[in-house]
Amino acid sequence: MLEKINQLLTKAVILKKGGGEDKLMKRKEKGLMSARERIEQLLDKNSFNEIDLFVEHQGRDFGLDKQKLAGDGVITGFGKIDGRPVCIFAQDFTVAGGSLGRMHAAKITKVMDIASNMGIPVIGINDSGGARIQEGVDSLAGYGEIFYRNTINSGKIPQISVIMGPCAGGAVYSPAITDFVFMVDKLSQMFITGPKVIESVLREKIDPESLGGARVHNEITGNAHFFAESELEALGQIKDLLSFIPSSWDKPLPEAKPKPPKSRKKIENIIPNDNKMAYDMKDLIGYIVDDSYFLEVQKYFAPNITVGFARLDGKPVGIVANNPKYLAGVLDVDSSDKAARFVRFCDSFGIPILTLVDLPGYLPGIDQEHYGVIRHGAKLLFAYSEATVPTVTVIIRKAYGGGYIAMASKHLRIDFVYAWPTAEIAVMGPEGACNIIFAKEISEASDPEKVRQAKISEYKEKYSNPYNAASKAYVDAVITPEETREKIITSFEIAKTKQIVKKHHKHDSIPL
Amino acid sequence: MDELIIDGAKYETNFTNKYKLLKSLKPPKLNKSEIRAFIPGQITDIPAVKGKVVSANTNIISLEAMKMINEIVLDFDIQISEIYVKIGDIVEKNQILIKYSIPKTQKKKKK
Numbered sequence: 001m002l003e004k005i006n007q008l009l010t011k012a013v014i015l016k017k018g019g020g021e022d023k024l025m026k027r028k029e030k031g032l033m034s035a036r037e038r039i040e041q042l043l044d045k046n047s048f049n050e051i052d053l054f055v056e057h058q059g060r061d062f063g064l065d066k067q068k069l070a071g072d073g074v075i076t077g078f079g080k081i082d083g084r085p086v087c088i089f090a091q092d093f094t095v096a097g098g099s100l101g102r103m104h105a106a107k108i109t110k111v112m113d114i115a116s117n118m119g120i121p122v123i124g125i126n127d128s129g130g131a132r133i134q135e136g137v138d139s140l141a142g143y144g145e146i147f148y149r150n151t152i153n154s155g156k157i158p159q160i161s162v163i164m165g166p167c168a169g170g171a172v173y174s175p176a177i178t179d180f181v182f183m184v185d186k187l188s189q190m191f192i193t194g195p196k197v198i199e200s201v202l203r204e205k206i207d208p209e210s211l212g213g214a215r216v217h218n219e220i221t222g223n224a225h226f227f228a229e230s231e232l233e234a235l236g237q238i239k240d241l242l243s244f245i246p247s248s249w250d251k252p253l254p255e256a257k258p259k260p261p262k263s264r265k266k267i268e269n270i271i272p273n274d275n276k277m278a279y280d281m282k283d284l285i286g287y288i289v290d291d292s293y294f295l296e297v298q299k300y301f302a303p304n305i306t307v308g309f310a311r312l313d314g315k316p317v318g319i320v321a322n323n324p325k326y327l328a329g330v331l332d333v334d335s336s337d338k339a340a341r342f343v344r345f346c347d348s349f350g351i352p353i354l355t356l357v358d359l360p361g362y363l364p365g366i367d368q369e370h371y372g373v374i375r376h377g378a379k380l381l382f383a384y385s386e387a388t389v390p391t392v393t394v395i396i397r398k399a400y401g402g403g404y405i406a407m408a409s410k411h412l413r414i415d416f417v418y419a420w421p422t423a424e425i426a427v428m429g430p431e432g433a434c435n436i437i438f439a440k441e442i443s444e445a446s447d448p449e450k451v452r453q454a455k456i457s458e459y460k461e462k463y464s465n466p467y468n469a470a471s472k473a474y475v476d477a478v479i480t481p482e483e484t485r486e487k488i489i490t491s492f493e494i495a496k497t498k499q500i501v502k503k504h505h506k507h508d509s510i511p512l
Numbered sequence: 513m514d515e516l517i518i519d520g521a522k523y524e525t526n527f528t529n530k531y532k533l534l535k536s537l538k539p540p541k542l543n544k545s546e547i548r549a550f551i552p553g554q555i556t557d558i559p560a561v562k563g564k565v566v567s568a569n570t571n572i573i574s575l576e577a578m579k580m581i582n583e584i585v586l587d588f589d590i591q592i593s594e595i596y597v598k599i600g601d602i603v604e605k606n607q608i609l610i611k612y613s614i615p616k617t618q619k620k621k622k623k
Contacts, residue, residue: 201578203552203604220530278513278525303528327531328516328523334530360518367534400519432519 015053015070019094027094032187033231035075035092038125038164042235043079043088050077052107059101062134069095072104073128076111078120081242084254087115090125093165098128100171101135105142112149119248121158123238126175127165143170150177155348157248160238163188163214163224164231176223179345180241180297182234183214183224190217190224215300222301222334240295244309244316249349258314262292267481275397275424281306281323281356284396288485290314297342302334307342312354313489318346321356322407324397331403332363333376340379343387352390352492355408358397360429377406378511384412386508390495392488395419395466395475401428410474415498416491418484419466419475426468430459545593547584547610549603553577558599560592565615573597573609584609591615 016036018024024034033041039048057072059065073095078087089108091098108124115122131139153159154177161175162182167190175181175190183190191212198204198211210216217224226241228234246253263286270283286292289310296308304327307320320339322329346353362373384391384406392415393408404425410417419425427433434455435442445451462468469475479487514527557574560566571583572590590612597609 201552220533276521276523278523302530324523324525326526326528328518328525330516330518360521360523363516364518365534429519429521431521435520 012053018070018075018092019096023094033164034094035090035098035125035127038162038231038235039075039077039079039088039090041232042123042238043081043086044083047079048077048088049079050075052076052110055103055107057101057103057132057135059132059135059138061136064134067096069101071095072101072107073098074100074104074107076107078111078114081239084242084247085118085120086242087111087118087120087122088125089123091128091165093127093129096132098165099130099132100128100139100142101132102138102142104132105139105145108142109145109149112146112153115157116149116153119157119251121160121242121245121247122153123160123162124174124178125162125164126167126171127163128171129166130169130171140170143174146174147177150174154179155249155344158242158245158349160241162234162238163190164234165189166208168192168194172223180226181217181224182226182228182237183217184228184231184234185214187231188214188217188224218298219300222298222338224301225298227300241309244295244311245351246349253316253351255314255316256290256311258311259291261287261289261485263287271396271422275422278324278328280325281321281329281358284356285310285319285321287481288312288488289317289319294319298338302332302338304329304332305335305339307339309351312485312492315492316351317492318342318351318353319356320353320408322359324358327363329359330361330363331359331377331380331406332368333371333373336373336376336380336406340383343380343383347383347387347389350389352392352495353387353408354488354492355384355391355393355414357393357395357399357404357407359400359403359407360398361401361403375511377402381406381412382508382510384408384414386510388498388500388502390492390498391415392491392495393417394479394484394488395423395425397422397424398429399423399425401426410476415495417474417476418479418487419470419477420481420484421466421478423466423469423475423478424464425466425475426463430456430464433463434459545611545613546608547572547586547612549575549605549607549609551575551577551582552605553582553603555597555599555601555603555609556581558595558597560595560610562592562595565589565591566612575603575609589615 027034053071055072057069074089074091076089089111112122159178160180161178164184164187172190189208189212195206195208195211214227218227226237228237243254265287271279285294289312294308294310304323306323309316310319408414438455442448442452466475466478470478513524516523516525553575556576560572566572567589568587569585571585573584575582592612594611
């Protein structure tokens with residue numbers, strides 16, 4: 001008996017060393033964590049339960065049959081984060097470069113199925129050279145099995161991808177389907193065709209970091225949601241994110257002790273009087289939410305719209321807000337995509353949505369029109385219209401034209417729409433409107449500029465306010481900045497019992 | 513601070529890096545007297561002969577790129593004025609391959 005137990009322990013010790021002590025040492029020298037260390041660092045102490053440690057590959061070609069690959073290059077199992085159960089897998093680059101073969105994929109899909117059945121999040125730490133070429137089409141089948149599960153689990157359980165090394169070729173599509181992608185500066189890389197292929201085909205030289213590093217995907221492509229300077233920082237960000245989201249779509253939201261906002265900056269010091277002057281919307285968010293704490297998602301991508309999580313009276317909310325600090329807070333191709341995706345995530349998981357509005361409209365430009373701002377802008381309208389979670393909108397300053405409609409207006413079945421006295425709800429800004437309505441009067445005047453200015457003032461007086469919209473019941477109440485937090489909290493409390501029964505059909509056909 | 517003009521109003525704000533990088537998608541100008549490589553690759557076949565007419569929808573030159581052999585055809589007849597490459601040449605994107613003119617017979621047909 002004892003001998004057999006010892007045999008098990010010895011075997012496990014060897015397998016847990018992955019690609020061997022030499023390779024692990026080399027990683028350590030480079031300052032990199034091993035796959036196992038990453039899991040242990042992320043999970044609560046001693047909470048990791050490994051499964052499938054003894055799995056072996058079944059490759060028979062190209063000499064693979066003579067090779068032993070510990071755990072087939074991936075560590076899988078379940079554990080806890082802040083006491084809440086999660087499933088996890090981490091690819092081990094020290095074992096055949098973390099390459100994905102059939103059994104490697106089968107280990108991953110097994111933990112994905114456990115997560116799906118139990119209704120708990122699944123976290124995948126990607127660090128792999130790609131498909132295991134020796135296993136041929138079996139490795140492609142493996143990817144397909146993962147992508148399929150990512151898709152059917154979407155909106156059911158939170159799926160989190162962490163890129164801590166290369167993730168190239170078809171492999172990128174698992175993270176792409178998941179809800180949140182975390183990347184580490186100068187460590188993570190994602191691309192469909194790498195620098196070598198690009199150079200051989202197109203003769204264009206580019207280094208991996210500039211092609212698909214953490215900065216590129218966080219700022220330019222929008223494929224990533226979180227940027228970290230180090231592995232440790234990324235793992236901390238994951239814990240932070242999980243503290244705001246439920247374990248699955250039908251589970252309660254994780255509540256915390258209610259806290260008042262930390263910094264009670266004077267509102268006059270946040271919002272400039274001149275509506276053409278910029279301010280940072282995040283200061284206003286800090287003015288409203290618990291402890292002034294806001295976990296921003298996609299901080300660097302399309303910063304003209306700000307999205308992320310915060311708490312109100314201890315309960316998590318998703319916030320979508322135009323940010324005048326960048327591009328005057330306009331809607332454009334990227335900001336529409338970003339906000340629409342976030343709204344849909346919140347709606348899937350029952351997280352109430354607070355929208356703060358201050359935008360002059362859509363970004364003008366040939367590039368915007370030709371990149372399809374119509375198609376992309378449609379997604380945001382669609383996402384808000386189909387949302388059935390509690391929703392509250394506060395119009396801070398400008399809400400013009402199509403942008404007003406798209407930014408969670410009353411017309412899209414938003415539960416409560418409030419406006420500040422500084423709000424301007426109109427079909428367009430005063431300048432543009434007067435140039436059209438009074439074109440003749442202005443051009444025929446002896447002093448056109450004087451008449452234009454007079455008309456603009458007149459228009460501002462009459463229409464650049466919240467009262468016109470309030471008189472038509474498009475705004476539920478005009479409220480002061482001071483009472484805003486309480487109003488939002490009370491509104492969400494009332495909306496807690498909201499029930500919208502959707503007509504049964506297969507699914508909608510969102511303009512992707 | 514940057515300035516963004518929307519509906520005649522100037523907004524003081526900051527441009528993002530991506531906004532500064534964006535370029536409009538203008539279609540390249542077509543020069544109706546030459547054929548250029550639309551992608552880098554290797555010339556694998558040149559059925560066209562200098563001075564001879566190549567009729568519409570017939571392969572003029574083959575360019576292999578991305579594991580595909582692309583036969584380059586035009587939907588009108590042309591007369592080859594000059595061939596700048598030979599079989600086996602590796603060409604860059606936009607490199608000139610062939611110069612041509614419209615044969616007189618074709619012009620008559622058009623009438």
